[in-house]
Amino acid sequence: MNIEERLLNGDKRACARLITMLENNDEEAIEIIKKLYKHTGGAYVIGITGPPGSGKSTLTDKLTKELRKKGKKVGIIAIDPTSPFSGGAILGDRIRMNDLALDDGVFMRSMGTRGSLGGMSKATWGAAKVLDIYGVDYIFIETVGVGQSEVDIVKTADTVLMVMVPNLGDDIQAIKAGIMEIADVFAINKADLSGADKTQIEIEMNLDLNESKDYRPPVVKVSASKNENIDKLIEKLMAHRNYLEETEELIERRKRNTKLEIVKLVEEELMGLIMDKALEENLLDNLTQEIILKGLDPYTAKDKILEIIK
Structure with missing residues (x-):
């Protein structure tokens, strides 16, 4: 049996393995949760x-x-x-x-x-x-x-x-x-x-x-x-x-929690994409140096980093 079948059958080891994969940001774990949601x-x-x-x-x-x-x-x-x-x-x-x-x-x-x-x-x-x-x-x-x-x-x-x-x-x-x-x-x-x-x-x-x-x-x-x-x-x-x-407050709570979770997931994904690109191009270091030398302010630096995804 694969890990999905084992999890559905109440296999403790499969459960532990999948949580470890999640902690390590393993994409396979996300795919498994998508299938079994x-x-x-x-x-x-x-x-x-x-x-x-x-x-x-x-x-x-x-x-x-x-x-x-x-x-x-x-x-x-x-x-x-x-x-x-x-x-x-x-x-x-x-x-x-x-x-x-x-x-x-x-x-x-x-x-x-x-x-x-x-x-x-x-x-x-x-x-x-x-x-x-x-x-x-x-x-x-x-x-x-x-x-x-x-x-x-x-x-x-x-x-x-x-x-x-x-x-x-x-x-x-x-x-x-x-x-x-x-x-x-x-x-x-x-x-x-x-x-x-x-x-x-x-x-x-x-x-x-x-x-x-x-x-x-x-x-x-x-x-x-x-x-x-x-x-x-x-x-x-x-x-x-x-x-x-x-x-029926339970339904409302779970709706609210789900909405917050979606926003959090989007935030994390966007932050990862932006910062990976900024670090790759040394943009963060360069902007930091400019701010220290007063040639730039943090708000303009933020705009420059956000231009990466525009």
């Missing part, structure tokens, strides 16, 4: 975000195990910062979820951000499609946790879970409007620590400021390390999914 749409994508140290990996591990009890097949994409030396992911989420690797119903992959500023890997969209074709019921995308730029997760996920912890210090800073607005469900992890109630009140107060929304995100206190309230958190995630499906 009609098999996507079955997986529900949950984005897990929040500040570093909030226990996102441990919580992802416990949520996955809870879904496995229900007989669901789960894919996990853990986005890590990229090592500047090897280009590999450096946090090693797989170490924290080691026992899941032995479960045939779970596919897990750590991916480096590779310079992407939004806390998301460039290949995340593609990897989610591969897992969808592979046949998972749920996909967890766990992001780096780098603050405001985490809003990138909205462009991929159906439901966004924001993980908070008590005693972050500047609590209000941690739940700024930009971050607050992207969350569909809030989990206060490490809820056995003092300050959990205070954090919940602060989140609820922030939510009270936005009464125009039809849907109010629930706030659930959990302790991932002690496996407490994970079932309740799953209930809230499923309730949000039901809300999206009943109101």
Whole structure:
């Protein structure tokens, strides 16, 4: 069997191979996704975000195990910062979820951000499609946790879970409007620590400021390390999914995400074409030198580079 047939038959190795090809910008991987795209749409994508140290990996591990009890097949994409030396992911989420690797119903992959500023890997969209074709019921995308730029997760996920912890210090800073607005469900992890109630009140107060929304995100206190309230958190995630499906908001979200993906793909392709040509002709270096010598300004330099595609 070729890689396409193996993927459709739920072959884990074929899934891993195709994601690696995507990370390496292999055109063959894109062609395979084009052929199999009609098999996507079955997986529900949950984005897990929040500040570093909030226990996102441990919580992802416990949520996955809870879904496995229900007989669901789960894919996990853990986005890590990229090592500047090897280009590999450096946090090693797989170490924290080691026992899941032995479960045939779970596919897990750590991916480096590779310079992407939004806390998301460039290949995340593609990897989610591969897992969808592979046949998972749920996909967890766990992001780096780098603050405001985490809003990138909205462009991929159906439901966004924001993980908070008590005693972050500047609590209000941690739940700024930009971050607050992207969350569909809030989990206060490490809820056995003092300050959990205070954090919940602060989140609820922030939510009270936005009464125009039809849907109010629930706030659930959990302790991932002690496996407490994970079932309740799953209930809230499923309730949000039901809300999206009943109101047909899920269709609208996926339309919006697809539009953003098309724009992003076009941007990347055009940028690649322009910069390859500019570097080939030493245009970038020459223009930079002119700007330094004040013989040119950056705006005119931009116009000169864009002339390449006119």
